[in-house]
Amino acid sequence: MITISDISARIAGRLxxxxxxxxxxxGTKAGLVGRNGAGKSTLFRVITGDLGAESGTISIPxxxxxxxxxQEAPGTEDSLITIVLSADxxxxxxxxxxxxATDPHRIAEIQMRLVDIxxxxxxxxxxxxxxxxxxxxxxxxxxxxxxxxGWRMRVALASVLFTEPDLLLLDEPTNxxxxxxxxxxxxxxxxxxxxxxxxxxxxxxxxxxxxxxVHLDQKKLTFYRGNYDQFERQKAEADELQMKAxxxxxxxxxxxxxxxxxxxxxxxxxxxxxxxxxxLERMGTVAAVIEDHVQPITFPEPEKQPASPIxxxxxxxxxxxxxxxxLKGLNLRIDNDDRIALLGSNGNGKSTFAKxxxxxxxxxxxxxRLAPSLKIGFFAQHQLDDLVPNETPVEHVRRLMPTEPExxxxxxxxxxxxxxxxxxxxxxxxxxxxxxRLLMGLAAFHAPNLLILDEPTNHLDIDSRRALIxxxxxxxxxxxLISHDRHLIxxxxxxxxxxxxxxxTSFEGDMEEYRDLIVASGKKKDDEKQKQSEDQASRAxxxxxxxxxxxxxxxxxxxxxxxxxxxxxxxxLIQGLDVELADPxxxxxxxxxxxxxxxxxGEAAAKLAAAEEQWLELSAEYEEAMAS
Numbered sequence: 013m014i015t016i017s018d019i020s021a022r023i024a025g026r027l028x029x030x031x032x033x034x035x036x037x038x039g040t041k042a043g044l045v046g047r048n049g050a051g052k053s054t055l056f057r058v059i060t061g062d063l064g065a066e067s068g069t070i071s072i073p074x075x076x077x078x079x080x081x082x083q084e085a086p087g088t089e090d091s092l093i094t095i096v097l098s099a100d101x102x103x104x105x106x107x108x109x110x111x112x113a114t115d116p117h118r119i120a121e122i123q124m125r126l127v128d129i130x131x132x133x134x135x136x137x138x139x140x141x142x143x144x145x146x147x148x149x150x151x152x153x154x155x156x157x158x159x160x161x162g163w164r165m166r167v168a169l170a171s172v173l174f175t176e177p178d179l180l181l182l183d184e185p186t187n188x189x190x191x192x193x194x195x196x197x198x199x200x201x202x203x204x205x206x207x208x209x210x211x212x213x214x215x216x217x218x219x220x221x222x223x224x225x226v227h228l229d230q231k232k233l234t235f236y237r238g239n240y241d242q243f244e245r246q247k248a249e250a251d252e253l254q255m256k257a258x259x260x261x262x263x264x265x266x267x268x269x270x271x272x273x274x275x276x277x278x279x280x281x282x283x284x285x286x287x288x289x290x291x292l293e294r295m296g297t298v299a300a301v302i303e304d305h306v307q308p309i310t311f312p313e314p315e316k317q318p319a320s321p322i323x324x325x326x327x328x329x330x331x332x333x334x335x336x337x338x339l340k341g342l343n344l345r346i347d348n349d350d351r352i353a354l355l356g357s358n359g360n361g362k363s364t365f366a367k368x369x370x371x372x373x374x375x376x377x378x379x380x381r382l383a384p385s386l387k388i389g390f391f392a393q394h395q396l397d398d399l400v401p402n403e404t405p406v407e408h409v410r411r412l413m414p415t416e417p418e419x420x421x422x423x424x425x426x427x428x429x430x431x432x433x434x435x436x437x438x439x440x441x442x443x444x445x446x447x448x449r450l451l452m453g454l455a456a457f458h459a460p461n462l463l464i465l466d467e468p469t470n471h472l473d474i475d476s477r478r479a480l481i482x483x484x485x486x487x488x489x490x491x492x493l494i495s496h497d498r499h500l501i502x503x504x505x506x507x508x509x510x511x512x513x514x515x516x517t518s519f520e521g522d523m524e525e526y527r528d529l530i531v532a533s534g535k536k537k538d539d540e541k542q543k544q545s546e547d548q549a550s551r552a553x554x555x556x557x558x559x560x561x562x563x564x565x566x567x568x569x570x571x572x573x574x575x576x577x578x579x580x581x582x583x584x585l586i587q588g589l590d591v592e593l594a595d596p597x598x599x600x601x602x603x604x605x606x607x608x609x610x611x612x613x614g615e616a617a618a619k620l621a622a623a624e625e626q627w628l629e630l631s632a633e634y635e636e637a638m639a640s
Contacts, residue, residue, distance in 0.1 A: 013038055014179065016209065016233065019053070028054045030231035031067065036224070038073070041201060043218040043240060046228035048473045050444045051215065052211045056080065056181050059209075072179065079177030081185065084163030089155045092147055092167050096138040099171035105130045111211045111275055111593045117564040134174075141170045144196035145189070146357055162188045163358075173200065183208040186217060186496055187470045192360040194496040195530050197221075213474045215499040228314030240474075262433050306475040307429040309449060309483035312459040318383035320347035322462060322490060326377035330368040337376050338364045341515045346382075348461065350490045353501045355519060355526060356511035361531035362494050363392070365516055366464050369492065389460035396447050401440035405430050405450050410441070412457055428453030429479060448633060451479075463487065466494045498523055568634050575627045582620040589613040 014036040021029040036042055044052050057063035059070055060078060072078070086095050098104055103126070110122045127133065142152050144164045156164055165188040174179070174429075180200075186194045193213065201208055201221040208224070212218055218225070218240035225236045225243035236243045245492030266392045272562060292329045307482045328342035346352065367373045368380070370390040400408065406418075413421050425435050431450040439447065446469050463484075469477050477500060484491060486505045493505055501508075501523060508519040508526065519526060589609055592598060598606045 013071075013073070014040075015069075015071040016055075016059075017071070018053075019058060019070065020066040021054055021063060022066065022109065023051075023054055023063075026533065029058070029065075029228075029233075032228075032231060032233040033068075034226055034233040034235050036207065036209070036226075036235070038207055039205070040224055041211070042224045042226050042235075043222040044209055044211045044226045044228065045213075045218070045240070045243075045474065047470070048443055048477065050228045053183055055233075056183055056209075056211070059181065066166040076178040077175070078179045078181065078182070079172040079175055079375060080181040081165070081168045085168050086171075087164060089157055090213070091139055091153050091155060092142055092159075092170075093135065093152045095156055095167055096170050096174050097134060099131075100176050101557060102132065103134055106131065112375070114566070117163050119566070123126045138170070138174050140167075141173050141200075142167075142227070144200065145170055145193050146359070166193070169197075170449060176204075176206065178206045179452070180204065180206065180208045182208065182212075184211055184213070186212065186214050187511070191355060191496045191498065192357045195527060196497075208613075212475060212496055213469070213472060215474060215477070216497070216575045216628060229355045239587055246520045251513055269285050271487040275488050288481055298308055306479055307426075307431055307449075308465075309429040309452070309476075309479045310426070310427040311452075311456045311463065311487040313487070314387070314459050314461045314489045317348045317461060318386055320349075320383075322348050322386050322492075324381045325378065328375050328380055329377045330364060330373050330375055332364075332373075334376065337514070339368070339511070339515055340377075340388050342378065342489040344509075344516060346462070346490055346492070348490055350507060351484075351493075351505040352509055353495065353505040354509050354511055354516075360512045361514070361516075363466055364394070365511060366390070366466050366494060369462075370464055382393045383461075386462065387458055387460040389455040389458070389463045391452050391455040391463075391465045391468055393448075393470050395451055395455075395593075396444075399439040399447060399451065402438050404436050404438055405442075406435045408450065408454060409457075412454070424457075425453070429476075445473060445476055448472060449476070459548055460489060462490045462492070467496065468498055469497045470494055472519060498527075528609045565634060568630060568637075572627060572634060575623050575630065579620060579627065582616050582623065586616050588621065589616065 016032065016034050018031045018033055019029050019585045020027070020031055028280065031548070032055075044055065046052050052429065054063065058065050059072075067468070078156070090098070106122050106126055110119070110126070112121050113122060120475035123574060129138070138153060139149070143149075146163075147166070147170075151159075156167055160165070161522065163638065169182075169185055170189075185197060189197060194217065198217050198221045203215075208222070210217070210222065220239070222239060224238065225238065227234045227243065227247070236246050238246070323344075323346035325344045328344075329337040330342075331337035331339070332579070342365075354365060356362055364373065371382075371389050386416065403429070406421055410416075410423050411422050422432075422435060426432070430446060430453075434442065434446055437446075439450070442450065444533040448468065452465070452468060468480060481500060481503045482494075491504065493501065495501055508523070509516050510526075521529075589612055592609055593606065593613065598609070
């Protein structure tokens with residue numbers, strides 16, 4: 013049981029949690045939801061102890077291990093599999109100690125603990141997690157420094173999943189995953205044997221992976237059983253009941269106040285009026301339901317739609333180096349009313365294809381034809397860095413409307429979904445979601461006929477994603493969408509293209525069928541991993557058996573080593589005596605001493621013979637025991 017009691021916390025003087033409380037039973041999979049900036053990440057920092065609370069306590073079971081993804085992704089020369097394996101500090105320490113331990117009892121303790129923590133299958137488990145997050149066997153052997161920041165964050169995620177903490181805290185983990193990785197993580201969380209709290213705006217993740225929702229709203233925490241859809245229904249019902257209760261309360265208070273105002277000056281009604289005053293005080297008030305207004309997103313309509321196809325590709329190939337195409341054999345067309353989602357794992361070429369269509373990459377071979385006067389708007393998350401940090405949204409837009417009056421410029425900013433108070437805020441001080449809204453508005457500023465959106469939902473909360481869905485459905489142009497948000501795909505597109513095996517083809521199924529395809533592919537990989545794991549487990553069992561044998565035979569081995577040391581000393585003694593006895597002067601000057609030396613040599617030779625015989629017997633016994 014995790015109990016958060018009466019917690020209050022501030023960031024930069026702003027109160028984000030105000031005497032908030034919630035309890036989570038052990039094994040809960042909880043989605044922590046709330047508007048951007050509500051304080052979800054702040055709550056995580058309070059739970060981990062990185063931020064002190066002004067008041068309240070957090071109770072977590074004693075010795076419970078807590079895990080969350082590190083802020084900095086690994087960038088060392090170590091291989092990915094090595095980095096993930098090293099995350100389990102206890103396993104690494106035990107294996108290192110096992111190499112040097114000599115005490116039989118300690119060796120047995122180490123081996124038993126390694127069995128308890130399933131250490132012998134660790135490599136197979138680590139490889140399975142990395143595979144689920146998109147790293148094949150070859151990639152797992154490469155150094156972390158050879159991957160981009162987004163891929164390194166996957167390694168950081170794999171490391172914390174591998175340690176399997178008792179309390180797993182995940183803050184927007186899908187922001188650096190593709191659709192396939194998101195599906196895998198969703199299933200992993202659903203089957204996770206311990207407690208999970210995940211901050212996510214991915215509706216499908218919150219519907220399929222968690223069994224409860226913790227809602228952070230108005231600085232308070234409220235626990236709901238069920239997935240996100242069930243939470244929305246419960247919340248709506250609770251809000252409706254509260255509004256009815258408030259209306260009833262307001263009516264009753266109004267009636268009492270009316271009586272008081274009417275009769276408080278009359279002596280004959282003074283007692284009744286005073287009684288009503290006390291009743292009014294006892295009644296109290298019912299709080300109003302406070303609804304945060306979500307700014308809509310609007311894409312300008314194309315002035316004129318060109319005739320279809322607006323894009324036609326014949327025998328196309330594209331890449332970044334001559335002679336090394338990422339995609340080839342492209343034979344596709346895009347019509348002016350198409351809504352297309354690109355599917356496929358990261359690294360297969362989805363973004364490359366988007367850049368190709370938008371004109372950012374020239375064809376290496378084949379023919380790419382665009383309709384005359386075709387306007388293309390392109391949005392990609394990495395372009396957030398292209399915003400001028402110290403310029404406001406108004407200044408960004410004014411650059412595109414230099415001769416227009418201020419009111420018109422501000423009107424265009426408002427269409428992007430930025431509130432009035434944000435229009436004069438420097439880009440560097442905008443939230444991630446606000447930056448994304450601004451950048452999408454700039455990408456669509458000239459009313460494109462084709463809008464290409466590459467992962468537009470990162471940093472957008474659920475309500476803003478709903479606004480994006482409405483904006484895309486209202487937009488009359490064609491859309492190409494790359495997203496790990498299945499709900500967005502299912503709500504806005506009508507065609508699916510699969511980017512895989514170096515080309516792009518039409519996928520005739522729906523998202524559910526694509527999910528089944530991913531699951532089937534993952535199951536095949538899991539079966540292969542299972543066989544590998546069984547082989548490794550078999551070898552691990554053999555290693556453990558050998559280690560147990562060595563532990564049980566340690567006294568015998570110690571005796572053999574002692575005899576070896578004794579025979580070495582006896583041989584050295586005999587060699588020294590032989591040198592002295594070979595000197596004739598010894599017999600002339602000290603015959604008694606010569607006789608004593610001869611006697612010593614005979615005793616040493618007898619001891620050596622006995623030791624050698626015992627060594628042969630014990631060595632044979634040891635080898636026979638190890639071979640059995």
